[in-house]
Amino acid sequence: MTSRTELSSWKSLTILAKNMQSIHMNDLFSADADRFDKFSIKLPNILFDYSKNIIDDAVIEQLLNLCKDVDLENWRDKMFNAERINLTENRAVLHTALRNRSKKSIELDGENVTEQVECALAHMEEFVNQVRQGQWKGYSGKRITDIVNIGVGGSNLGPQMVTEALKHYSDQSVNVHYVSNVDGAQITEVLAPLNPEKVLFIVSSKTFTTTETMTNANTATQWLLKSANDKSAIAKHFVAVSANVKNATEFGIHPDNIFSMWDWVGGRFSLWSAIGLPIALDLGFDKFIELLEGAFDIDEHFQQAPLKENVPVLMALLSLWNCTFLGFKSQAILPYDQTLHMLSAYLQQAEMESNGKSVSWEGDKISYPTVPSIWGELGINGQHAFYQYLHQSNNIVPGDFIGSVESVTPVAGHHETLMSNFFAQTQALMTGVNEEQVRADLKAKGRNQEVIDKLAPHKVHEGNRPTNTLLLSQISPKTLGQLIAMYEHKIFVQGILLQICSFDQWGVELGKGLAANIETELLSNNVSQSHDSSTANLIKFYKSVKQQA
Numbered sequence: 001m002t003s004r005t006e007l008s009s010w011k012s013l014t015i016l017a018k019n020m021q022s023i024h025m026n027d028l029f030s031a032d033a034d035r036f037d038k039f040s041i042k043l044p045n046i047l048f049d050y051s052k053n054i055i056d057d058a059v060i061e062q063l064l065n066l067c068k069d070v071d072l073e074n075w076r077d078k079m080f081n082a083e084r085i086n087l088t089e090n091r092a093v094l095h096t097a098l099r100n101r102s103k104k105s106i107e108l109d110g111e112n113v114t115e116q117v118e119c120a121l122a123h124m125e126e127f128v129n130q131v132r133q134g135q136w137k138g139y140s141g142k143r144i145t146d147i148v149n150i151g152v153g154g155s156n157l158g159p160q161m162v163t164e165a166l167k168h169y170s171d172q173s174v175n176v177h178y179v180s181n182v183d184g185a186q187i188t189e190v191l192a193p194l195n196p197e198k199v200l201f202i203v204s205s206k207t208f209t210t211t212e213t214m215t216n217a218n219t220a221t222q223w224l225l226k227s228a229n230d231k232s233a234i235a236k237h238f239v240a241v242s243a244n245v246k247n248a249t250e251f252g253i254h255p256d257n258i259f260s261m262w263d264w265v266g267g268r269f270s271l272w273s274a275i276g277l278p279i280a281l282d283l284g285f286d287k288f289i290e291l292l293e294g295a296f297d298i299d300e301h302f303q304q305a306p307l308k309e310n311v312p313v314l315m316a317l318l319s320l321w322n323c324t325f326l327g328f329k330s331q332a333i334l335p336y337d338q339t340l341h342m343l344s345a346y347l348q349q350a351e352m353e354s355n356g357k358s359v360s361w362e363g364d365k366i367s368y369p370t371v372p373s374i375w376g377e378l379g380i381n382g383q384h385a386f387y388q389y390l391h392q393s394n395n396i397v398p399g400d401f402i403g404s405v406e407s408v409t410p411v412a413g414h415h416e417t418l419m420s421n422f423f424a425q426t427q428a429l430m431t432g433v434n435e436e437q438v439r440a441d442l443k444a445k446g447r448n449q450e451v452i453d454k455l456a457p458h459k460v461h462e463g464n465r466p467t468n469t470l471l472l473s474q475i476s477p478k479t480l481g482q483l484i485a486m487y488e489h490k491i492f493v494q495g496i497l498l499q500i501c502s503f504d505q506w507g508v509e510l511g512k513g514l515a516a517n518i519e520t521e522l523l524s525n526n527v528s529q530s531h532d533s534s535t536a537n538l539i540k541f542y543k544s545v546k547q548q549a
């Protein structure tokens, strides 16, 4: 297969990137009164403005040519049609089947996946209603008031991010808590105020082997049994979401209470499955379905919209342009809606675990920068923390600004203050302020020449810093479903553009294996000879301090 760098579109983009380095977005805006119309897309509930990127018609044309050159649409169809595009694990990639609201059948290995999904959704719905309506009783006959989700990575971040984002829509039939960290501090804090008679644990683990999750699940069991004193209580207080029915059953969970997962759902794309149970328990099943419907709408858009009007495709192309061609190696996720305070943590896993790789799907070392590191924080808090870096550092960090027209919790005057900052920041990052303007401004403020000369260089903002704006009508199950699905498909497209296997995560295995061995050493008198001297001495030091304590 032709290497990406040999494609004519890739070569053209390399040349264009060199040319664009001397161009300021201010000039691009001045030269084209239609720039916003040209480089923005209005979907139901979401406006995507990408005009504040260092792009012009020629760049977009070549990026779209690249999509053709890499056969993007064909790959997309393969994903939706259950082909095994997870090449290293020989699996289909079907998180879209989980929200296939058209209910059209999808065949995989002679089975209709849609039927399996509908069956799993019915199982979820029955359980959710039982718990929320108080029919599901704990060992002492009391109704469940608190749900504790035990899981990590994709079995935590997606559901927790959504629970936080949609808090406003919860009727508080139950309280939902999350435990992900194996640091005992978290589970201790979560369990302290809870009554074991009224708590239901969801052990959420696709593999049911993840050490952190199993350790927390065992601690939760001990906590329950201390009060219940009878192992049969486990069946009433623990359910599992897992593809590993054997391990979940051995743990003591009744087979009826094991919710299905499949190998064709990646952990970081799994919130639409029973991994989303805490969401459904918190909001009610109807609202969980609305979340799926929002994602389904974007699945349809992704499959049907022409590439040049296709939001996830454009998001991926812009990321590629910024990182691979312009060399901006990190990207900030900057939500201005308090409800989205976990979005950047969620997207860190989604994007970096998917595409943080340096070998192509053909096994060749990739020579060009692939995806940026993802980081971020609520934008308004970031303004008073790290935005200095965004505005004036010599590392350029493109940002995704995400905000809502309507607040879900309006308080007089607050939303306009918030959103004025939202609009001002992308403007400032783009336009900047040059030395001439700075000097004129200082002069107008009555500063003398000496002060002007001293301060001017520090007050210059070069601008020309790329941002995307995603403006939602309001955070709701539907719009959140849309937003998440946009990013999911962006990640898929990035993988195809870069020839990366987006659906495996071999890079997390090495550390896991080493940790298992080191844990044995921490619990024994031995320290392996095979460690490097730093690691060996760190372990020895830890053990010696511990012995003295």
Ligand SMILES: O=P(O)(O)OC[C@H]1O[C@](O)(CO)[C@@H](O)[C@@H]1O
Pocket: 152, 153, 154, 155, 204, 205, 206, 207, 208, 209, 210, 213, 267, 268, 353, 505, 508
């Ligand atoms: O659901 P599981 O199998 O416990 O895995 C949790 C997380 O661990 C990882 O496998 C990384 O180790 C993630 O991909 C996954 O989301």
